Amino acid sequence: MSIEEDLFASMTPVIANLAEDGNGAVSLGGSRAKQRSDAQSDFDFRVYSDRYKGPVLQQTSAWRQFDATLQSWEAKGLRLDGVWARSYAGVQADLDAWIAGKGQTKTYEWTIWGYHLPTDLAHQQIIVDPNGILARWKEQLAIYPDALRSSLIDQHLEVLRYWANDYHYASKVTRRDLVFLVGLTGKLANAILQVVFAVNRTYYPGDGWNLAIAKDLARLPPDFIARMTAILEPGHDGESWQRQRHALIAVIADLEVLTAE
Structure with missing residues (x-):
């Protein structure tokens, strides 16, 4: 049995037991679920149920058992990012909104660009799914929704x-307003990648591995990865921010062409 199989065999029952009926659905998210893990990756577990033990889950014996099991694995050198307890009904309502093109990106401290539900549900690795609900969500997302793409x-x-x-962007470049320019670079890079993934009917990967995943997309602006890399690493000479601005504007123009095709 591999370390991962051993981990799942140990963690799954104590995670599922957090549900009021002791039968929660359990999945793995993050880079491991996306098949993009490396030595720095942790294990991001989710549990789904209608109700949880309580009234305060973190004060129950089930939680203490879960936490003790988690700590035993961390003592062996594995990184476990706790567990995210979610409600079936809440996720379903949010998913329906996303599929209709009306989804709202939720802000959590652990995300840079916000939490994108379709990304999580489409990629999550299902460990146990007693009611088949997680599998049904994957089926709903198997074909990229037209309304989501357009939105x-x-x-x-x-x-x-x-x-x-x-004009303000141009003036900030002239002034070399670094805090503004760094912030705007991230904002525009994210918007560009969101468009590129939507054009390709591929779920935005979240905060990590964006360019690594984008390079395999079928429809991209010319020389996209190299251009984006240069934009994100503009250099330190006197013209670096002006050069970056022109490069961003050029990529945006190419996206206009790409989205019109």
């Missing part, structure tokens, strides 16, 4: 068009 493209192109023509 993401429109939303992020609006951001990109604004900044491509904004």
Whole structure:
């Protein structure tokens, strides 16, 4: 039995037992679920149920058993990022909104660009699914929803068009306003990648591995990965931020062509 199999065999029952009926669905998210893990990756568990033991889950004996099991694995050198307890009904309502093109990105401290539910559900590794609900969610997302695609493209192109023509961006470059420019670089890079993934009917991968995953997409602006890498690493010479701005505007123009095809 591999370390991962041993971990799942040990952790799954204590995670499932957090549910009020002791029969929660358990999955793994994060980079491991996306098959992009490396030596730095941790294990991100989720548990799903209608109700949890309580009234305060973290004060129950079930939680203490879970925490003790988690700590025993961390003592062996594995990184475990706890467990995220979620409700079936809450996730289903959010998923319905996303599929209809009306989903709201949720802000959590552990995300940079916010939490994107379709990404999580489409990629999560199902460990136990007593009611088949997690599998059904995957089936709902097996074909990229048209409404979601249109919504993401429109939303992020609006951001990109604004900044491509904004005087304040040009003035900040002239002033070398570094805090502003670094922040805007991230904002625009995220918007560009959101459009690219939506065009390709591929779920945005979340905060990590964006360029590594994007390089395998079928429809990209010319020389996209190299151009984005240069944008994100603009250099330190006197023209670096001006060069970056022109490069971003050029990529945005290419996205206009790509989305019109």
